[in-house]
């Protein structure tokens with residue numbers, strides 16, 4: 620008889636999955652592999668809700684592979700460690716982020732850039748190294764090779780710290796790589812959602828001057844008084860956009876939908892850098908004139924390697940950086956997804972997995 624998600628591995632597992640592009644999530648029985656020699660089994664406590672989870676359950680990119688158990692901002696407790704595991708012991712608080720596998724021998728892996736390995740596998744909606752499908756953190760447990768497990772620093776709370784495992788590293792890594800950490804330089808953050816609000820906090824810890832660029836003034840007060848931004852620019856206000864032309868050294872663009880890059884490029888100084896992190900379902904138009912005439916750069920970045928993710932967690936613990944979260948129960952996920960689609964969240968939903976997920 621063909622193996623089903625419930626019978627392909629020896630250990631029973633339970634989570635919530637989307638079955639089709641309606642994106643509606645519902646209870647799902649499946650199974651997890653036996654804890655191998657290099658593996659850590661994690662009892663999941665909290666899991667953040669990233670916009671990538673929403674893109675995937677809705678099949679925005681056309682490669683969703685149902686059923687999908689999303690979730691890649693996972694904090695939990697190690698309950699089993701394999702005999703070759705040196706980094707963790709049972710009872711340790713650990714994190715699991717966006718990637719759970721790579722070849723471990725290519726040029727990227729050798730440079731601690733597993734995120735750019737050609738054989739990198741995502742935590743969900745992907746095939747793992749054993750040839751079976753990966754299911755993410757909207758579930759009770761997960762089994763992960765120790766290379767892809769993070770030590771969760773003592774000072775970080777498990778719930779508000781969970782979003783750092785994707786949102787945190789996704790904004791930290793390009794800031795480091797593209798040299799966007801020089802104190803006093805001016806950073807624009809376009810899109811004030813999960814990624815954007817963490818970008819503001821990390822940028823302030825690096826000593827940057829931060830301006831949030833947003834389509835409306837709704838979040839202005841919070842951005843400045845709660846998140847610590849220095850100023851707020853409403854992109855739908857032509858007068859303010861004109862006054863801000865050529866004032867920014869760098870921009871981090873976290874917008875999740877198709878949008879124009881032209882106005883953002885105009886905000887950059889000569890030699891300015893626009894780093895796009897959002898993953899809209901259709902290509903963006905790249906205006907060449909402002910790039911050429913201002914020697915500007917447009918770049919991208921995909922999460923970060925494991926070494927840098929650990930560095931980011933330690934940095935956030937040291938600087939008391941966490942996400943601003945709305946804690947939800949597992950059975951509130953469908954309304955949370957609807958609210959996320961409308962940008963109605965301050966600023967990241969986190970599922971209280973351990974206290975709200977139980978098999979029916």
Ligand SMILES: NC(=O)c1ccc[n+]([C@@H]2O[C@H](COP(=O)([O-])OP(=O)(O)OC[C@H]3O[C@@H](n4cnc5c(N)ncnc54)[C@H](O)[C@@H]3O)[C@@H](O)[C@H]2O)c1
Pocket residue numbers: 668669670671674785786789809810811812813814815834873874875876877878895896897898899920921922959962966
């Ligand atoms: N590069 C990576 O490694 C990586 C990692 C995580 C997420 N992502 C992607 O980044 C994007 C943002 O993720 P998030 O979790 O922060 O999402 P989010 O929904 O929390 O935030 C997105 C922000 O974009 C704004 N926005 C949406 N449409 C807009 C438009 N047309 N114009 C201007 N602003 C608009 C929203 O108001 C919101 O503030 C998603 O596309 C996600 O898939 C990329």
Ligand SMILES: [Zn+2]
Pocket residue numbers: 669670671672691717785786
């Ligand atoms: Zn994510």
Ligand SMILES: [Zn+2]
Pocket residue numbers: 721722723724725726727728729733736737738
């Ligand atoms: Zn590799």
